[in-house]
Structure formats: structure tokens, C-alpha cells
Amino acid sequence: MDKFLEYVDKHQNDFVERLRKAVAIPSVSGDPAHRPDVFRMSEFLVEELKSLGASVETRDLGKQDWHGQQLDLPPIVLATVGNNPEKKTILVYGHYDVQPALLEDGWSTNPFELVEDENNRLIGRGSSDDKGPVLGWINVVEAHKALGLELPVNIKFCLEGMEESGSEGLDALIFDEASKYFKDVDGVCISDNYWLGTTKPCLTYGLRGVSYFHMKVKGPRADLHSGVFGGTVHEPMTDLVAVMSKLVNPDGKILVPGIYEQVRALSPEEEKTYDDLAFQMEELHDAVGNKINIHDTIRKTLQCRWRNPSLSLHGIEGAFYSPGDKTVIPAQVTGKFSIRTVPDMDPKQVSALVVKFCQDEFAKLGSKNTLDVHCTHDGNYWLSSPNHPNYVAAAKAVETVYGVKPDLTREGGSIPVTLSFQDALKKNVLLLPMGRGDDGAHSINEKLDRSNYIKGTQLLGAYLYEVSEVKL
Numbered sequence: 001m002d003k004f005l006e007y008v009d010k011h012q013n014d015f016v017e018r019l020r021k022a023v024a025i026p027s028v029s030g031d032p033a034h035r036p037d038v039f040r041m042s043e044f045l046v047e048e049l050k051s052l053g054a055s056v057e058t059r060d061l062g063k064q065d066w067h068g069q070q071l072d073l074p075p076i077v078l079a080t081v082g083n084n085p086e087k088k089t090i091l092v093y094g095h096y097d098v099q100p101a102l103l104e105d106g107w108s109t110n111p112f113e114l115v116e117d118e119n120n121r122l123i124g125r126g127s128s129d130d131k132g133p134v135l136g137w138i139n140v141v142e143a144h145k146a147l148g149l150e151l152p153v154n155i156k157f158c159l160e161g162m163e164e165s166g167s168e169g170l171d172a173l174i175f176d177e178a179s180k181y182f183k184d185v186d187g188v189c190i191s192d193n194y195w196l197g198t199t200k201p202c203l204t205y206g207l208r209g210v211s212y213f214h215m216k217v218k219g220p221r222a223d224l225h226s227g228v229f230g231g232t233v234h235e236p237m238t239d240l241v242a243v244m245s246k247l248v249n250p251d252g253k254i255l256v257p258g259i260y261e262q263v264r265a266l267s268p269e270e271e272k273t274y275d276d277l278a279f280q281m282e283e284l285h286d287a288v289g290n291k292i293n294i295h296d297t298i299r300k301t302l303q304c305r306w307r308n309p310s311l312s313l314h315g316i317e318g319a320f321y322s323p324g325d326k327t328v329i330p331a332q333v334t335g336k337f338s339i340r341t342v343p344d345m346d347p348k349q350v351s352a353l354v355v356k357f358c359q360d361e362f363a364k365l366g367s368k369n370t371l372d373v374h375c376t377h378d379g380n381y382w383l384s385s386p387n388h389p390n391y392v393a394a395a396k397a398v399e400t401v402y403g404v405k406p407d408l409t410r411e412g413g414s415i416p417v418t419l420s421f422q423d424a425l426k427k428n429v430l431l432l433p434m435g436r437g438d439d440g441a442h443s444i445n446e447k448l449d450r451s452n453y454i455k456g457t458q459l460l461g462a463y464l465y466e467v468s469e470v471k472l
Contacts (some may be wrong), residue, residue, distance in 0.1 A: 001400070001465045005458050007143045012454045015139045016122065018048070019453065020114040022096075022131045023124035029074065029097035029165040032066055038074040038161045041096045045077050045134070045159055052141045054079040054157070061162075061169035073169055074161030078181055081141050082154035088186040088468055089154040091425075092460075093417060094134035095163030095192065098126035099442045106444040120450040127448040129441035133191035133434045133456065134159060140461040152468035156185060163192075163417075171420050178424040186472045187390045188421045188429040191460065195436045196302075196409045200278035201398045201459070203391055204431035206306065206410030207418060209341040209381035211350050215240065215358055218332040219369040226327040234367040236333050237319060243371075244335045246361045248311040252294050252304065254339070256357045259309060259350065264343040266307070273386075273408045274299045283437065306410035310340045340412060347378035382418045382429075383410075389470040390428040397462035401455055428472065432463060 008015070027041035028034040042058065049056050058075035074097070082089075101111035109115045114124040122132070137157070144151050162168050174182070196202050217236040224233070248254055279298055285291050295301045304310065318333040320326045339350060355373050362371040385391070386408045398406040418429045434456030440446045 001462060003147055003149065004140075004143050004461050004465075005401070007147055008139065008454060008458050008461070011143070011146075012450070015135070015454065015457060016114075016116070016450065018135050018139070019122060019127065019132055019448075020124075022135060023114040023126055024112055026101075026112045027097050027126070027161065028100050029162050031100055032069060032071055035071055035074070038097050039072075042075050042077055042159075042161055045096055045138075046079075048138055049077075049079045049081075049141075049157065052081070052138070052145050054081045054141065055083075056080075059173055061173070064162075064168055076161075076170065076173055077157065077159040079157040079159075080154070081157075082151050084150075084154060085184075087153050088472065089156060089184045090464060090467060091156045091158060091182060091185040091188045091421070091427075092137050093158045093160075093188065093190045093192070093421065094137070095130045095160050096134060097161045097164050098129070098131070099164050101125040101444075101446075108445055111444075111446075116450065121447040122450055122453060123445055123447045125446055128194070128435040128439035128446055130163070130192045132448040132453050133460075136191065136434055136453065136457040136460050139457040140464070143457075143461065152465045154184075155464070156182065158182075167417060170417065174417075174420045175424045182425055185425055185427055187427055187467060188425065189390075189394075189432055189460075189463065190415065190418060190421075190429065191432050191434050191456075192415060193411060193431050193433045194439055194441070195433055196277060196407055197279045197283050198436045198438050200404060200407055201402050202407040202409045202433060203386060203394050203398070204409050204411055204433065205384040205386045205391065206343075207382045207414055207431075208306070208309075208410075208412050209345070209347065209379045210338050210414050211341055211347050211354075211378040212336070212338045212376050213351075213354060213373060214334050214336055214376055215243065215371070215373040216332060216334040217243075217362075217369050217371055220329070220331045223331050224329040226329050229329060233329070234369050235329050236369050237316075237330055239362065239365055239367045239369050239371070240316065240333050240335050242365055243358055243361045244313055244337065246357075247313070247337060252310060254309060254311045256311075256353055258353045259339070259345075262345040262349065263309060264307075266303070270307070274302060277302065277407050277409070287438065305412040307342055309342050309345060310412075311337060312340075313337045340414075341381050343381055343383050345381065347375075347380055351375040351378060379414050379416050380419060382415070382422065384422075384429060388428050389472055390430045390467060393466035393470050394430055394432050394463050396466045397459055400462045400466075401459045432459070434459070
């Protein structure tokens with residue numbers, strides 16, 4: 001391991017150059033104009049892996065119906081390094097597509113040109129999410145090949161190009177390949193999340209799920225003139241706003257009866273994980289850009305982000321939203337909201353409670369309009385254990401590279417592939433982040449600190465050494 005750590009440190013400029021080449025490919029999966037670039041990014045990874053001696057294959061996922069336009073889905077890149085049956089096999093997942101980015105969005109530099117600033121921050125779209133971590137694994141393979149060292153484990157790669165656009169086709173592939181390509185996997189490691197703050201590494205062992213709802217109120221046959229019909233008909237927008245206002249309080253409390261009864265109680269063991277976390281309220285203020293926090297303490301804030309459900313209102317489709325004035329009564333409007341779910345909430349039960357509550361509140365209005373509310377997507381929560389040997393190995397690796405014990409964290413967002421791998425392979429899934437909490441993934445000026453990229457590469461390699469010594 002020592003030779004490996006030294007090699008990474010000495011060759012960090014080479015690794016930065018690899019990241020520079022990757023960032024230069026605008027692999028935006030959500031933009032049809034950039035779909036060829038997503039394919040180009042897959043080819044870049046295939047060539048990088050093949051040059052290091054990996055056995056590489058790709059899986060064609062077919063077509064995507066994009067608003068009536070048929071687009072080719074980018075391939076899943078599957079690569080194997082090592083096939084020693086006496087060694088453990090670790091599956092590493094990552095994605096090579098990125099969010100859209102334009103200079104006019106407010107970027108200080110060209111988003112698809114990696115720039116290192118005076119603070120040694122590597123700025124560019126995808127630097128942190130997720131090209132840096134993906135290349136970190138490739139850097140690990142390169143270092144061992146250059147040193148003439150065998151990896152301590154066999155590695156299987158699963159790299160996709162549609163994560164930022166719903167991972168279309170990935171779930172089916174994972175379950176289909178569970179007894180084939182993935183059959184010898186002993187554990188899974190994903191590096192597609194971030195430190196809690198900016199100063200200390202963490203291991204993430206839990207994610208909230210998400211249930212998304214559409215609530216449509218329909219009335220007249222077509223939009224109406226408010227001067228002619230205002231005050232004479234039940235207006236869909238008025239009804240919708242009235243019902244949506246009943247879902248959640250300004251202090252974040254969900255008002256749907258029965259929701260909190262499903263939430264797992266806070267255990268003493270879990271309570272201890274909130275002690276001495278490397279996080280300050282100022283980091284929340286910086287991330288939000290304002291001091292609008294509901295809770296005053298770090299403990300309560302993080303518990304509400306990680307282990308308590310939340311309900312957010314997202315928008316109203318069909319309403320007038322353009323600049324200027326328009327005195328229209330919309331014929332129909334659709335409100336969109338979601339609930340972030342936690343252990344032990346059941347998505348089907350959540351949907352039933354929400355639908356009944358909305359129907360009951362609508363009935364109280366006495367409106368002659370019609371209501372339809374339904375769940376469009378219900379991804380479940382994910383929870384692992386920081387005491388699992390896979391996590392214990394990762395914690396030792398953090399101490400080796402960073403000299404500190406990692407924070408044990410959960411996150412408020414969702415990474416559906418964690419559940420897919422866990423359910424399909426029946427193996428432990430570890431979330432081992434490379435970037436910091438202020439990397440700005442999906443935002444302008446996304447960055448990955450050089451130290452996080454280099455030490456993150458060392459961490460991924462050190463984890464492989466540690467996990468090779470434990471029983472999974």
C-alpha cells in the first residue's frame with residue numbers, strides 16, 4: 001500500500017490531466033444535442049480501461065423516447081481487472097454523464113474546460129459529479145500496473161451514462177446480470193456523494209427515498225377570461241392552492257395524518273452518530289446563500305435532513321408564469337410535490353395516505369371541479385450499517401490516508417442504484433465519497449479540490465487493501 005500511496009502523490013499532475021480530458025467532453029445526457037458526446041465519453045473510458053489491461057465490454061440499452069424523439073441510450077461500460085478466485089471481487093459503480101452547463105448560467109470559466117484556481121480547486125462540469133471519482137478508480141488501476149503490483153482484490157466496473165437523466169435501463173441490466181456478470185461480487189462501493197462539510201471525510205450509510213406526486217384540478221373546457229367569469233365559477237387554481245397549502249407547515253411539519261407514525265424511532269446508538277460531526281451552521285448558510293434555517297442546532301438540522309421525512313412543494317403546471325400580466329383563469333392545473341421517506345416508511349402506504357388526505361381536503365371545498373392525485377414515482381429509502389465489515393474496512397482506509405476517523409453520515413437525497421445493487425446482488429453497498437460538501441455539483445462553478453482528487457484516489461486504493469483483509 002505504501003508504494004501505491006507514494007506513486008499517486010508523485011503522479012498527481014498526470015491524474016489531473018486525465019480529468020482535464022474527461023471534463024472536456026460535454027457528456028450531458030439530458031440534451032439530445034449532446035448525446036453523441038455521451039457516447040464519446042463512454043469510448044474514452046473504454047480506451048482508458050483497455051490501455052490498463054482491463055477486460056472491457058459494453059451493454060446496449062436500446063432506445064429512449066425523448067418527447068417523441070427516439071434517441072440511442074448510451075452503453076453501460078462493464079470492465080474487469082483481475083479474476084483471481086482466491087481474491088475478493090469488489091464492484092465499483094459510477095456515471096460518466098453530467099448536468100447541463102453554459103457559461104451564461106453564471107460560470108466564471110468555460111464549464112467544459114478544467115481550470116485550476118489559486119486555491120487548487122479543479123473547476124469544471126463533472127469534476128466532482130462523477131468524473132473525478134470514476135477516474136479515481138482508473139488511477140488506482142494505473143498505479144498498480146505501473147508499479148508491477150497486483151491489485152489486492154478483483155475489480156468489476158459498472159459505469160453508466162444516464163444517471164443524470166433517470167438511469168434509464170440500468171435497473172433491468174443489474175437484475176439481469178446478477179447471476180452473470182455480477183455473480184462473483186463480494187461487495188459494492190459507490191463514490192457518487194460528498195463529505196458532510198469541507199474539512200473531514202465521511203462514510204455514508206443511509207439515504208432518504210422519494211415519493212413524487214401530481215395533483216391535477218380540472219374545471220372549464222378551456223382557459224377563461226377572469227373579467228367575464230371571475231366570481232362565477234369554481235377556479236381550478238384556487239382549489240389547487242387551497243389543497244396544497246394543507247400539506248405542510250412553514251416550519252416543515254408534514255400535515256398528512258399517519259405519516260410520522262411510520263417513522264422509525266431514534267435509537268441511542270443512532271443518537272451517538274450525531275456527536276462531534278464536522279459541520280457548522282455557517283456551512284448550511286453558505287450552501288443556501290442565506291440564513292433561513294428552520295432549526296438552530298446542528299443536531300436537529302441534520303436529523304431533519306437525514307432521518308426525518310420532509311414534504312416539498314415544487315411547482316404548478318398549467319399556470320401562467322411568463323413575465324407581464326395575463327388575466328386568465330386556467331382550465332386545469334397540476335401541482336407537483338414530493339415526500340422524502342425514511343425508515344420504516346412504506347411507499348405504498350405513504351401514497352395511500354397522501355391521496356386520501358388530498359381527496360378529503362378537496363371535498364371540504366365544496367368545489368364542482370374534479371381532482372386527480374397520484375404518485376408518479378416512489379423510490380424507497382436505503383439504510384446500511386456502519387458496523388458492517390465493508391464500512392469498517394473503509395473507515396481504516398480513511399484513517400490511513402487522512403489520519404482521522406470518518407464521520408458516519410446519512411444523506412437527504414436519493415441514489416436509487418444503491419437499492420438496486422443491494423436487492424439484486426444481496427451484498428453490502430458502501431458509499432465512499434471523494435468530494436467536499438461545497439463542490440457545487442449540479443450548480444455553477446462545480447469543482448473538486450486537487451487534494452480531494454489525489455487523496456481520494458489514495459483512499460479508494462487503500463480501501464481495496466483493507467477490504468481484502470476482512471470477511472464480507
